[in-house]
Amino acid sequence: MxxxxxxxxxxxxxxxxxxxxxxxxxxxxxxxxxxxxxxxxxxxxxxxxxxxxxxxxxxxxxxxxxxxxxxxxxxxxxxxxxxxxxxxxxxxxxxxxxxxxxxxxxxxxxxxxxxxxxxxxxxxxxxxxxxxxxxxxxxxxxxxxxxxxxxxxxxxxxxxxxxxxxxxxxxxxxxxxxxxxxxxxxxxxxxxxxxxxxxxxxxxxxxxxxxxxxxxxxxxxxxxDGLKSSIDSRSTIEVTVENAPPGIEREIRPIGGVSSVEFSNSKLTIDTTDDAKMTVLQAIESTGATVKNVQTDDSSLEDLFVAYTSDESGVAQ
Amino acid sequence: MSLTRIAMKDLRDTSRSRMLGVVVVLYVLFTAGVAYIYTLIPEIGPGTGELSLELISFLGTPIGLFVPIIGLMLGFNAISGELESGSIKLLLSEPHKRSDVVFGKFVGRFVVMTIATLLGFIAALGIVLALYAELSPVVYVEYVLLTVLFGGVYVSLGIAVSSLTRSKTKATAGVVGLFVVLNWGWGLIGIGLHWIIEGTPFSMGAQPDWYQLFSQASPGGAFSRVSTAMLDLQGPAQQFAVTADDPWFLQWYVAVVVLFVWMIVPLAIGYLRFQSMDI
CATH class of the missing domain: 3.40.50.300 (P-loop containing nucleotide triphosphate hydrolases)
Structure with missing residues:
Protein backbone atom coordinates (compact mmCIF):
# COMPACT_ATOMS: atom_id res chain seq x y z
CA MET A 1 0.00 0.00 0.00
CA ASP A 225 -1.72 -6.88 5.15
CA GLY A 226 0.83 -8.07 7.67
CA LEU A 227 -1.81 -8.60 10.30
CA LYS A 228 -3.95 -10.43 7.79
CA SER A 229 -1.19 -12.75 6.65
CA SER A 230 -0.39 -13.63 10.24
CA ILE A 231 -3.90 -15.02 10.54
CA ASP A 232 -4.40 -16.28 6.99
CA SER A 233 -3.03 -19.64 7.94
CA ARG A 234 -5.57 -19.99 10.73
CA SER A 235 -9.18 -20.96 10.55
CA THR A 236 -12.10 -22.02 12.62
CA ILE A 237 -13.65 -25.36 11.75
CA GLU A 238 -17.05 -26.48 12.89
CA VAL A 239 -17.40 -30.26 12.97
CA THR A 240 -20.78 -31.88 13.49
CA VAL A 241 -20.30 -35.31 15.08
CA GLU A 242 -22.36 -38.29 16.16
CA ASN A 243 -21.58 -40.71 18.97
CA ALA A 244 -18.98 -38.40 20.42
CA PRO A 245 -17.58 -39.76 23.66
CA PRO A 246 -17.84 -37.40 26.64
CA GLY A 247 -14.78 -35.22 27.00
CA ILE A 248 -13.93 -35.43 23.29
CA GLU A 249 -12.67 -31.85 23.37
CA ARG A 250 -9.93 -32.91 25.76
CA GLU A 251 -8.63 -35.28 23.10
CA ILE A 252 -8.44 -32.51 20.51
CA ARG A 253 -6.96 -29.67 22.55
CA PRO A 254 -3.38 -31.05 22.89
CA ILE A 255 -2.95 -31.32 19.12
CA GLY A 256 -0.26 -28.97 17.84
CA GLY A 257 -1.75 -25.88 16.14
CA VAL A 258 -5.07 -26.01 17.99
CA SER A 259 -5.67 -22.98 20.15
CA SER A 260 -9.22 -23.53 21.31
CA VAL A 261 -11.93 -26.18 21.30
CA GLU A 262 -15.54 -25.96 22.29
CA PHE A 263 -18.08 -28.75 22.29
CA SER A 264 -21.83 -28.32 22.52
CA ASN A 265 -24.94 -29.70 20.79
CA SER A 266 -22.88 -32.34 18.98
CA LYS A 267 -20.85 -29.59 17.37
CA LEU A 268 -17.13 -29.09 17.85
CA THR A 269 -15.81 -25.58 17.21
CA ILE A 270 -12.06 -25.68 16.80
CA ASP A 271 -9.63 -22.80 16.18
CA THR A 272 -6.61 -24.23 14.45
CA THR A 273 -3.87 -23.69 11.90
CA ASP A 274 -4.65 -24.86 8.40
CA ASP A 275 -2.04 -27.63 8.35
CA ALA A 276 -3.37 -29.19 11.55
CA LYS A 277 -6.89 -29.57 10.14
CA MET A 278 -6.44 -33.11 8.88
CA THR A 279 -4.82 -34.25 12.13
CA VAL A 280 -7.77 -32.81 14.00
CA LEU A 281 -10.31 -34.67 11.89
CA GLN A 282 -8.40 -37.92 12.22
CA ALA A 283 -8.23 -37.46 15.98
CA ILE A 284 -11.99 -36.97 16.10
CA GLU A 285 -12.61 -40.19 14.16
CA SER A 286 -10.15 -42.11 16.32
CA THR A 287 -12.25 -41.32 19.41
CA GLY A 288 -15.04 -43.36 17.86
CA ALA A 289 -17.15 -40.37 16.85
CA THR A 290 -18.61 -40.07 13.36
CA VAL A 291 -17.98 -36.85 11.46
CA LYS A 292 -21.25 -35.77 9.80
CA ASN A 293 -20.29 -32.37 8.52
CA VAL A 294 -17.28 -30.04 8.41
CA GLN A 295 -17.47 -26.29 7.91
CA THR A 296 -14.49 -23.97 7.66
CA ASP A 297 -14.46 -20.22 8.40
CA ASP A 298 -11.35 -18.27 7.54
CA SER A 299 -10.54 -15.91 10.37
CA SER A 300 -11.26 -12.30 9.58
CA LEU A 301 -9.33 -9.34 10.84
CA GLU A 302 -12.32 -8.65 13.04
CA ASP A 303 -11.81 -12.03 14.73
CA LEU A 304 -8.18 -11.18 15.24
CA PHE A 305 -9.05 -7.85 16.81
CA VAL A 306 -11.56 -9.50 19.11
CA ALA A 307 -9.04 -12.20 19.91
CA TYR A 308 -6.38 -9.64 20.72
CA THR A 309 -8.51 -7.43 22.83
CA SER A 310 -10.80 -9.78 24.70
CA ASP A 311 -9.64 -11.47 27.84
CA GLU A 312 -10.07 -15.14 26.98
CA SER A 313 -8.00 -14.71 23.87
CA GLY A 314 -5.99 -17.65 22.67
CA VAL A 315 -4.05 -15.63 20.12
CA ALA A 316 -2.77 -12.75 22.13
CA GLN A 317 -0.56 -14.80 24.41
CA MET B 1 -0.57 37.27 21.42
CA SER B 2 -1.88 33.94 22.69
CA LEU B 3 -3.18 35.70 25.75
CA THR B 4 -5.13 38.18 23.62
CA ARG B 5 -6.70 35.37 21.58
CA ILE B 6 -7.97 33.63 24.67
CA ALA B 7 -9.08 36.89 26.27
CA MET B 8 -11.08 37.82 23.17
CA LYS B 9 -12.71 34.42 22.86
CA ASP B 10 -13.55 34.48 26.55
CA LEU B 11 -14.92 38.00 26.35
CA ARG B 12 -17.23 36.97 23.52
CA ASP B 13 -18.31 33.86 25.38
CA THR B 14 -18.96 35.28 28.85
CA SER B 15 -20.60 38.47 27.62
CA ARG B 16 -23.35 36.26 26.15
CA SER B 17 -24.20 34.66 29.47
CA ARG B 18 -27.82 35.42 30.26
CA MET B 19 -27.42 34.99 34.01
CA LEU B 20 -24.56 37.47 34.04
CA GLY B 21 -26.70 39.89 32.06
CA VAL B 22 -29.46 39.67 34.65
CA VAL B 23 -27.05 40.40 37.51
CA VAL B 24 -25.46 43.33 35.69
CA VAL B 25 -28.88 44.83 34.98
CA LEU B 26 -29.79 44.45 38.66
CA TYR B 27 -26.56 46.12 39.65
CA VAL B 28 -27.08 49.04 37.29
CA LEU B 29 -30.65 49.51 38.50
CA PHE B 30 -29.52 49.32 42.11
CA THR B 31 -26.74 51.86 41.58
CA ALA B 32 -29.07 54.23 39.74
CA GLY B 33 -31.67 53.77 42.48
CA VAL B 34 -29.18 54.63 45.21
CA ALA B 35 -28.07 57.69 43.27
CA TYR B 36 -31.70 58.75 42.98
CA ILE B 37 -32.41 58.25 46.69
CA TYR B 38 -29.31 60.27 47.43
CA THR B 39 -30.65 63.24 45.50
CA LEU B 40 -33.82 63.13 47.59
CA ILE B 41 -32.07 63.75 50.92
CA PRO B 42 -31.92 67.51 51.44
CA GLU B 43 -29.25 67.62 54.18
CA ILE B 44 -26.60 66.16 51.96
CA GLY B 45 -28.14 66.94 48.61
CA PRO B 46 -28.44 70.33 46.98
CA GLY B 47 -26.42 73.27 48.20
CA THR B 48 -23.82 71.36 50.23
CA GLY B 49 -21.35 71.70 47.42
CA GLU B 50 -19.61 68.30 47.67
CA LEU B 51 -22.15 66.26 45.87
CA SER B 52 -20.00 63.52 44.41
CA LEU B 53 -18.11 62.94 47.66
CA GLU B 54 -21.23 62.06 49.58
CA LEU B 55 -22.53 60.12 46.64
CA ILE B 56 -19.49 57.90 46.95
CA SER B 57 -20.39 56.77 50.45
CA PHE B 58 -23.89 56.04 49.19
CA LEU B 59 -22.66 54.01 46.23
CA GLY B 60 -20.41 51.95 48.52
CA THR B 61 -23.34 49.72 49.48
CA PRO B 62 -24.42 48.42 46.06
CA ILE B 63 -20.81 48.24 44.92
CA GLY B 64 -19.72 46.31 48.01
CA LEU B 65 -22.46 43.77 47.29
CA PHE B 66 -22.68 43.52 43.52
CA VAL B 67 -19.07 43.86 42.44
CA PRO B 68 -18.02 40.78 44.48
CA ILE B 69 -21.02 38.82 43.19
CA ILE B 70 -20.37 39.72 39.54
CA GLY B 71 -16.63 39.17 39.89
CA LEU B 72 -17.03 35.74 41.49
CA MET B 73 -19.70 34.79 38.94
CA LEU B 74 -17.32 35.70 36.15
CA GLY B 75 -14.42 33.82 37.65
CA PHE B 76 -15.72 30.66 39.27
CA ASN B 77 -16.42 28.76 36.06
CA ALA B 78 -13.39 29.97 34.17
CA ILE B 79 -11.37 26.79 34.61
CA SER B 80 -13.58 24.25 36.41
CA GLY B 81 -16.36 24.75 33.86
CA GLU B 82 -14.05 24.04 30.95
CA LEU B 83 -12.53 21.06 32.72
CA GLU B 84 -15.95 19.64 33.48
CA SER B 85 -17.29 20.05 29.94
CA GLY B 86 -14.01 19.23 28.21
CA SER B 87 -14.00 22.44 26.15
CA ILE B 88 -10.54 23.08 27.64
CA LYS B 89 -9.27 20.44 25.22
CA LEU B 90 -10.44 22.51 22.27
CA LEU B 91 -8.96 25.63 23.85
CA LEU B 92 -5.57 23.98 24.38
CA SER B 93 -5.52 22.11 21.08
CA GLU B 94 -4.27 25.43 19.78
CA PRO B 95 -0.68 26.42 20.52
CA HIS B 96 -1.27 28.29 23.79
CA LYS B 97 0.51 27.91 27.08
CA ARG B 98 -1.39 27.08 30.25
CA SER B 99 -0.37 30.50 31.58
CA ASP B 100 -2.01 32.12 28.55
CA VAL B 101 -5.24 30.38 29.48
CA VAL B 102 -5.27 31.55 33.10
CA PHE B 103 -4.14 35.11 32.43
CA GLY B 104 -6.10 35.41 29.19
CA LYS B 105 -9.26 34.34 30.95
CA PHE B 106 -8.54 36.81 33.72
CA VAL B 107 -8.11 39.63 31.21
CA GLY B 108 -11.25 38.67 29.25
CA ARG B 109 -13.40 38.47 32.35
CA PHE B 110 -11.82 41.53 33.92
CA VAL B 111 -12.85 43.48 30.82
CA VAL B 112 -16.44 42.26 31.23
CA MET B 113 -16.29 43.18 34.93
CA THR B 114 -14.99 46.66 34.07
CA ILE B 115 -17.71 47.22 31.49
CA ALA B 116 -20.34 46.24 34.08
CA THR B 117 -18.74 48.57 36.65
CA LEU B 118 -18.69 51.46 34.22
CA LEU B 119 -22.33 50.89 33.27
CA GLY B 120 -23.28 51.28 36.93
CA PHE B 121 -21.27 54.46 37.32
CA ILE B 122 -22.59 55.95 34.12
CA ALA B 123 -26.14 55.28 35.30
CA ALA B 124 -25.43 56.93 38.68
CA LEU B 125 -23.70 59.84 37.01
CA GLY B 126 -26.60 60.33 34.61
CA ILE B 127 -29.10 60.52 37.45
CA VAL B 128 -27.01 62.93 39.52
CA LEU B 129 -26.21 65.20 36.60
CA ALA B 130 -29.84 65.21 35.47
CA LEU B 131 -31.04 66.33 38.89
CA TYR B 132 -28.06 68.44 40.03
CA ALA B 133 -25.29 70.08 38.18
CA GLU B 134 -22.57 69.66 40.75
CA LEU B 135 -19.85 67.05 40.67
CA SER B 136 -16.16 66.68 41.50
CA PRO B 137 -14.99 64.84 38.41
CA VAL B 138 -11.52 64.00 39.73
CA VAL B 139 -12.81 62.25 42.83
CA TYR B 140 -15.45 60.48 40.80
CA VAL B 141 -12.88 59.14 38.33
CA GLU B 142 -10.61 58.04 41.18
CA TYR B 143 -13.51 56.19 42.72
CA VAL B 144 -14.32 54.48 39.41
CA LEU B 145 -10.70 53.32 39.11
CA LEU B 146 -10.76 52.02 42.66
CA THR B 147 -13.93 50.06 41.92
CA VAL B 148 -12.40 48.61 38.76
CA LEU B 149 -9.48 47.35 40.86
CA PHE B 150 -11.93 45.98 43.42
CA GLY B 151 -13.69 44.10 40.62
CA GLY B 152 -10.35 42.65 39.47
CA VAL B 153 -9.81 41.26 42.97
CA TYR B 154 -13.03 39.26 42.85
CA VAL B 155 -12.55 38.03 39.29
CA SER B 156 -9.14 36.79 40.39
CA LEU B 157 -10.57 35.14 43.53
CA GLY B 158 -13.21 33.41 41.41
CA ILE B 159 -10.57 32.08 39.01
CA ALA B 160 -8.52 30.77 41.94
CA VAL B 161 -11.54 28.86 43.26
CA SER B 162 -12.26 27.49 39.79
CA SER B 163 -8.73 26.11 39.55
CA LEU B 164 -9.19 24.06 42.71
CA THR B 165 -11.89 21.74 41.41
CA ARG B 166 -13.23 20.30 38.18
CA SER B 167 -16.82 20.31 39.38
CA LYS B 168 -19.13 23.24 38.79
CA THR B 169 -21.10 22.40 41.91
CA LYS B 170 -18.01 22.50 44.11
CA ALA B 171 -16.80 25.71 42.49
CA THR B 172 -20.20 27.29 43.18
CA ALA B 173 -20.04 26.22 46.81
CA GLY B 174 -16.49 27.58 46.94
CA VAL B 175 -17.33 31.08 45.75
CA VAL B 176 -20.44 31.31 47.91
CA GLY B 177 -18.32 30.32 50.91
CA LEU B 178 -15.63 32.79 49.95
CA PHE B 179 -18.20 35.56 49.55
CA VAL B 180 -19.64 34.86 53.01
CA VAL B 181 -16.21 34.69 54.65
CA LEU B 182 -14.87 37.86 53.05
CA ASN B 183 -18.04 39.92 53.42
CA TRP B 184 -19.29 38.85 56.85
CA GLY B 185 -16.94 36.28 58.33
CA TRP B 186 -14.02 38.69 58.32
CA GLY B 187 -15.94 41.22 60.42
CA LEU B 188 -17.02 38.51 62.88
CA ILE B 189 -13.46 37.31 63.26
CA GLY B 190 -12.45 40.93 63.89
CA ILE B 191 -15.05 41.21 66.62
CA GLY B 192 -13.82 37.96 68.16
CA LEU B 193 -10.22 39.14 68.12
CA HIS B 194 -11.26 42.48 69.57
CA TRP B 195 -13.03 40.67 72.40
CA ILE B 196 -9.98 38.53 73.14
CA ILE B 197 -7.44 41.34 72.94
CA GLU B 198 -9.38 44.34 74.24
CA GLY B 199 -11.89 42.57 76.52
CA THR B 200 -14.94 44.02 74.74
CA PRO B 201 -16.40 43.15 71.35
CA PHE B 202 -16.38 46.78 70.16
CA SER B 203 -14.53 49.98 70.87
CA MET B 204 -16.43 53.21 71.21
CA GLY B 205 -14.96 56.00 69.17
CA ALA B 206 -11.53 55.49 67.68
CA GLN B 207 -10.58 51.89 66.92
CA PRO B 208 -7.28 50.32 67.98
CA ASP B 209 -4.63 50.37 65.22
CA TRP B 210 -4.32 46.59 65.00
CA TYR B 211 -8.08 46.29 64.57
CA GLN B 212 -8.10 48.87 61.79
CA LEU B 213 -5.25 47.05 60.10
CA PHE B 214 -7.12 43.76 60.37
CA SER B 215 -10.28 45.33 58.94
CA GLN B 216 -8.53 46.84 55.97
CA ALA B 217 -6.74 43.59 55.19
CA SER B 218 -9.90 42.17 53.61
CA PRO B 219 -10.73 43.27 50.05
CA GLY B 220 -13.88 45.05 51.21
CA GLY B 221 -12.04 46.68 54.13
CA ALA B 222 -9.25 47.89 51.87
CA PHE B 223 -11.80 49.23 49.39
CA SER B 224 -13.57 51.20 52.17
CA ARG B 225 -10.27 52.49 53.54
CA VAL B 226 -9.28 53.97 50.19
CA SER B 227 -12.71 55.39 49.46
CA THR B 228 -12.88 56.93 52.94
CA ALA B 229 -9.55 58.60 52.30
CA MET B 230 -11.09 60.29 49.26
CA LEU B 231 -13.79 61.86 51.35
CA ASP B 232 -13.30 65.04 53.26
CA LEU B 233 -15.07 63.87 56.40
CA GLN B 234 -16.76 66.43 58.60
CA GLY B 235 -18.24 66.43 62.10
CA PRO B 236 -18.47 63.21 64.10
CA ALA B 237 -17.48 61.16 61.05
CA GLN B 238 -14.02 62.66 61.33
CA GLN B 239 -12.99 60.00 63.82
CA PHE B 240 -13.05 57.48 60.96
CA ALA B 241 -10.64 59.57 58.94
CA VAL B 242 -7.04 58.47 58.82
CA THR B 243 -4.65 61.34 59.26
CA ALA B 244 -0.95 61.71 58.64
CA ASP B 245 -0.43 61.11 62.38
CA ASP B 246 -1.73 57.56 62.09
CA PRO B 247 0.78 54.76 61.50
CA TRP B 248 1.95 54.25 57.94
CA PHE B 249 0.21 50.88 57.68
CA LEU B 250 -3.17 52.55 58.02
CA GLN B 251 -2.58 54.99 55.17
CA TRP B 252 -4.70 54.64 52.04
CA TYR B 253 -1.80 53.58 49.82
CA VAL B 254 -1.26 50.49 51.97
CA ALA B 255 -4.89 49.59 51.33
CA VAL B 256 -4.26 49.96 47.59
CA VAL B 257 -1.36 47.54 47.92
CA VAL B 258 -3.65 45.17 49.85
CA LEU B 259 -6.09 45.20 46.91
CA PHE B 260 -3.30 44.42 44.44
CA VAL B 261 -2.14 41.54 46.64
CA TRP B 262 -5.70 40.16 46.71
CA MET B 263 -5.75 40.36 42.93
CA ILE B 264 -2.30 38.89 42.20
CA VAL B 265 -2.01 36.10 44.78
CA PRO B 266 -5.23 34.23 43.87
CA LEU B 267 -4.35 34.50 40.19
CA ALA B 268 -0.91 33.06 40.95
CA ILE B 269 -2.55 30.18 42.86
CA GLY B 270 -4.87 29.55 39.93
CA TYR B 271 -1.93 29.54 37.55
CA LEU B 272 0.18 27.14 39.66
CA ARG B 273 -2.74 24.76 40.09
CA PHE B 274 -3.68 24.73 36.42
CA GLN B 275 -0.07 24.46 35.31
CA SER B 276 0.39 21.11 37.04
CA MET B 277 -3.01 19.64 36.25
CA ASP B 278 -3.97 16.72 34.00
CA ILE B 279 -6.84 17.96 31.89
Missing part, protein backbone atom coordinates in the same frame (compact mmCIF):
# COMPACT_ATOMS: atom_id res chain seq x y z
CA UNK A 2 0.99 3.64 -0.09
CA UNK A 3 3.21 3.52 2.89
CA UNK A 4 4.58 7.01 2.44
CA UNK A 5 2.38 9.51 0.71
CA UNK A 6 5.20 11.91 0.18
CA UNK A 7 8.92 12.02 0.62
CA UNK A 8 8.80 15.30 2.45
CA UNK A 9 9.21 13.82 5.92
CA UNK A 10 10.08 10.35 4.73
CA UNK A 11 12.96 9.65 7.06
CA UNK A 12 11.47 11.42 10.03
CA UNK A 13 9.59 10.08 12.98
CA UNK A 14 6.40 11.95 13.80
CA UNK A 15 5.54 10.35 17.10
CA UNK A 16 7.87 8.54 19.45
CA UNK A 17 6.75 7.29 22.84
CA UNK A 18 9.41 5.56 24.91
CA UNK A 19 8.50 3.51 27.94
CA UNK A 20 5.62 5.83 28.81
CA UNK A 21 3.68 4.96 31.94
CA UNK A 22 0.75 6.91 33.29
CA UNK A 23 -1.01 6.11 36.51
CA UNK A 24 -4.15 7.78 37.79
CA UNK A 25 -4.08 6.87 41.45
CA UNK A 26 -4.08 3.08 41.51
CA UNK A 27 -5.19 2.75 37.89
CA UNK A 28 -2.46 2.23 35.31
CA UNK A 29 -3.70 3.77 32.07
CA UNK A 30 -0.45 3.39 30.13
CA UNK A 31 1.99 0.64 30.93
CA UNK A 32 5.50 1.19 29.49
CA UNK A 33 4.07 2.10 26.11
CA UNK A 34 6.48 2.21 23.18
CA UNK A 35 5.11 3.63 19.97
CA UNK A 36 6.66 4.98 16.80
CA UNK A 37 4.77 6.64 13.97
CA UNK A 38 6.66 7.55 10.81
CA UNK A 39 6.07 10.83 9.05
CA UNK A 40 3.57 10.62 6.25
CA UNK A 41 1.80 7.46 7.28
CA UNK A 42 -1.77 6.93 8.35
CA UNK A 43 -1.59 5.10 11.63
CA UNK A 44 -4.64 3.47 13.18
CA UNK A 45 -4.57 3.23 16.94
CA UNK A 46 -6.94 0.44 17.83
CA UNK A 47 -8.17 -0.82 21.13
CA UNK A 48 -11.26 -1.41 23.18
CA UNK A 49 -12.69 1.39 25.31
CA UNK A 50 -10.53 1.97 28.34
CA UNK A 51 -7.38 0.56 26.74
CA UNK A 52 -5.58 3.89 27.18
CA UNK A 53 -5.89 5.36 23.67
CA UNK A 54 -7.07 8.79 24.82
CA UNK A 55 -4.49 8.91 27.59
CA UNK A 56 -1.74 8.24 25.04
CA UNK A 57 -3.03 11.05 22.81
CA UNK A 58 -3.38 13.35 25.81
CA UNK A 59 0.25 12.68 26.73
CA UNK A 60 1.30 13.71 23.22
CA UNK A 61 -0.54 17.01 23.68
CA UNK A 62 0.73 17.56 27.25
CA UNK A 63 -2.87 17.51 28.48
CA UNK A 64 -1.75 14.67 30.73
CA UNK A 65 1.74 14.29 32.17
CA UNK A 66 3.31 10.85 32.12
CA UNK A 67 4.28 9.24 35.42
CA UNK A 68 7.48 8.08 33.72
CA UNK A 69 8.89 7.79 30.24
CA UNK A 70 9.35 10.28 27.44
CA UNK A 71 7.52 11.23 24.31
CA UNK A 72 8.36 13.40 21.34
CA UNK A 73 6.13 14.67 18.57
CA UNK A 74 7.70 16.01 15.35
CA UNK A 75 10.99 15.98 17.22
CA UNK A 76 9.74 18.19 20.05
CA UNK A 77 9.58 17.10 23.67
CA UNK A 78 5.97 16.87 24.84
CA UNK A 79 6.74 18.26 28.28
CA UNK A 80 9.06 21.11 27.31
CA UNK A 81 7.98 22.15 23.81
CA UNK A 82 4.27 21.55 23.79
CA UNK A 83 3.32 24.79 22.06
CA UNK A 84 5.70 23.94 19.20
CA UNK A 85 3.91 20.61 18.87
CA UNK A 86 0.43 22.03 19.00
CA UNK A 87 1.33 24.74 16.48
CA UNK A 88 2.05 21.95 13.96
CA UNK A 89 -0.66 19.51 14.97
CA UNK A 90 -4.37 19.51 14.25
CA UNK A 91 -6.31 17.92 17.08
CA UNK A 92 -9.72 16.34 17.27
CA UNK A 93 -9.87 15.53 20.98
CA UNK A 94 -12.06 13.02 22.74
CA UNK A 95 -14.60 14.01 25.37
CA UNK A 96 -14.61 17.68 24.41
CA UNK A 97 -17.52 20.06 24.27
CA UNK A 98 -17.96 23.09 22.05
CA UNK A 99 -18.54 26.58 23.42
CA UNK A 100 -22.32 26.65 23.40
CA UNK A 101 -22.55 30.43 23.17
CA UNK A 102 -20.15 30.75 20.22
CA UNK A 103 -21.11 30.04 16.61
CA UNK A 104 -19.41 27.51 14.36
CA UNK A 105 -17.67 30.31 12.51
CA UNK A 106 -16.41 31.83 15.76
CA UNK A 107 -14.91 28.50 16.77
CA UNK A 108 -12.98 28.41 13.51
CA UNK A 109 -11.97 32.05 13.84
CA UNK A 110 -10.47 31.19 17.23
CA UNK A 111 -8.40 28.38 15.70
CA UNK A 112 -7.34 30.47 12.72
CA UNK A 113 -6.32 33.44 14.87
CA UNK A 114 -4.53 31.20 17.38
CA UNK A 115 -2.40 29.70 14.63
CA UNK A 116 -1.97 32.85 12.63
CA UNK A 117 -3.32 30.85 9.69
CA UNK A 118 -4.78 32.35 6.55
CA UNK A 119 -7.70 29.95 6.20
CA UNK A 120 -11.16 31.08 5.16
CA UNK A 121 -13.67 29.80 7.74
CA UNK A 122 -16.29 29.31 5.05
CA UNK A 123 -14.06 27.05 2.98
CA UNK A 124 -13.41 24.81 5.99
CA UNK A 125 -17.06 24.79 7.04
CA UNK A 126 -17.95 23.78 3.49
CA UNK A 127 -15.35 21.05 3.52
CA UNK A 128 -16.64 19.44 6.71
CA UNK A 129 -20.23 19.85 5.57
CA UNK A 130 -21.72 22.35 8.04
CA UNK A 131 -21.61 25.56 6.00
CA UNK A 132 -25.35 26.05 6.53
CA UNK A 133 -24.88 26.07 10.32
CA UNK A 134 -21.93 28.49 10.29
CA UNK A 135 -23.68 31.29 12.15
CA UNK A 136 -25.68 29.22 14.56
CA UNK A 137 -24.53 28.87 18.14
CA UNK A 138 -22.76 25.58 18.69
CA UNK A 139 -24.96 24.87 21.71
CA UNK A 140 -27.66 23.78 19.27
CA UNK A 141 -25.43 21.48 17.23
CA UNK A 142 -26.03 17.74 17.07
CA UNK A 143 -23.22 15.40 18.09
CA UNK A 144 -22.40 14.79 14.44
CA UNK A 145 -22.26 18.52 13.63
CA UNK A 146 -20.07 19.12 16.67
CA UNK A 147 -17.71 16.40 15.47
CA UNK A 148 -17.57 17.96 12.01
CA UNK A 149 -16.81 21.39 13.46
CA UNK A 150 -14.08 19.98 15.72
CA UNK A 151 -12.56 18.23 12.70
CA UNK A 152 -12.70 21.55 10.84
CA UNK A 153 -10.78 23.21 13.69
CA UNK A 154 -8.17 20.45 13.44
CA UNK A 155 -7.68 21.14 9.72
CA UNK A 156 -6.86 24.83 10.21
CA UNK A 157 -3.40 25.83 9.04
CA UNK A 158 -2.54 22.62 7.15
CA UNK A 159 -0.92 20.90 10.14
CA UNK A 160 1.96 18.45 9.68
CA UNK A 161 0.27 15.97 11.96
CA UNK A 162 -3.36 15.20 12.66
CA UNK A 163 -4.21 13.59 16.00
CA UNK A 164 -7.78 12.36 15.80
CA UNK A 165 -9.27 10.67 18.84
CA UNK A 166 -12.23 8.48 17.82
CA UNK A 167 -13.04 10.75 14.87
CA UNK A 168 -16.14 8.82 13.80
CA UNK A 169 -17.91 9.31 17.14
CA UNK A 170 -21.41 10.60 16.53
CA UNK A 171 -21.15 10.42 12.75
CA UNK A 172 -23.62 8.53 10.59
CA UNK A 173 -22.26 6.22 7.85
CA UNK A 174 -22.17 9.09 5.35
CA UNK A 175 -20.32 11.27 7.83
CA UNK A 176 -17.86 8.48 8.58
CA UNK A 177 -17.19 8.08 4.86
CA UNK A 178 -16.61 11.82 4.44
CA UNK A 179 -14.27 11.71 7.40
CA UNK A 180 -12.30 8.97 5.68
CA UNK A 181 -12.10 11.01 2.48
CA UNK A 182 -10.76 14.00 4.41
CA UNK A 183 -8.20 11.83 6.21
CA UNK A 184 -6.98 10.47 2.88
CA UNK A 185 -6.83 13.94 1.35
CA UNK A 186 -4.80 15.23 4.29
CA UNK A 187 -2.41 12.30 4.00
CA UNK A 188 -2.08 12.91 0.28
CA UNK A 189 -1.07 16.51 1.02
CA UNK A 190 1.75 15.12 3.16
CA UNK A 191 0.30 15.14 6.65
CA UNK A 192 0.85 12.31 9.09
CA UNK A 193 -2.46 11.04 10.41
CA UNK A 194 -2.75 9.29 13.74
CA UNK A 195 -6.22 8.26 14.69
CA UNK A 196 -7.73 6.08 17.33
CA UNK A 197 -10.76 3.90 17.13
CA UNK A 198 -12.37 0.98 18.89
CA UNK A 199 -13.94 -0.13 15.61
CA UNK A 200 -11.67 -2.05 13.28
CA UNK A 201 -13.68 -1.36 10.14
CA UNK A 202 -12.87 2.36 10.30
CA UNK A 203 -9.17 1.68 10.52
CA UNK A 204 -8.93 -1.16 8.03
CA UNK A 205 -9.97 0.92 5.04
CA UNK A 206 -7.52 3.81 5.37
CA UNK A 207 -4.57 2.90 7.53
CA UNK A 208 -1.06 2.08 6.40
CA UNK A 209 -0.26 0.61 9.77
CA UNK A 210 -2.24 -0.42 12.80
CA UNK A 211 -1.27 -0.70 16.43
CA UNK A 212 -3.47 -2.53 18.87
CA UNK A 213 -3.49 -1.24 22.42
CA UNK A 214 -4.68 -3.29 25.34
CA UNK A 215 -4.37 -2.45 29.03
CA UNK A 216 -2.00 0.39 28.25
CA UNK A 217 0.50 -1.53 26.11
CA UNK A 218 0.86 -2.17 22.43
CA UNK A 219 0.16 -5.86 21.86
CA UNK A 220 0.38 -5.95 18.07
CA UNK A 221 1.59 -3.62 15.39
CA UNK A 222 1.80 -4.21 11.67
CA UNK A 223 0.42 -3.21 8.32
CA UNK A 224 -3.12 -4.36 7.67
Missing amino acids: NYYHTDRYADMVSIAMRDVTKRFGSVTALDSLDLTVQSGEIYGFLGPNGAGKSTAINVLLDFVRPTSGKATVLGYDTRKESTEIRARTGVLPDGYQLYGRLTGREHLEYSIASRGAGDDPDVILERVGIADAADRRAGGYSKGMAQRLALGMALVGEPELLLLDEPSTGLDPTGAREMRTIIEAEAARGATVFFSSHILGQVEAVCDRVGILRDGSLIAEDTI
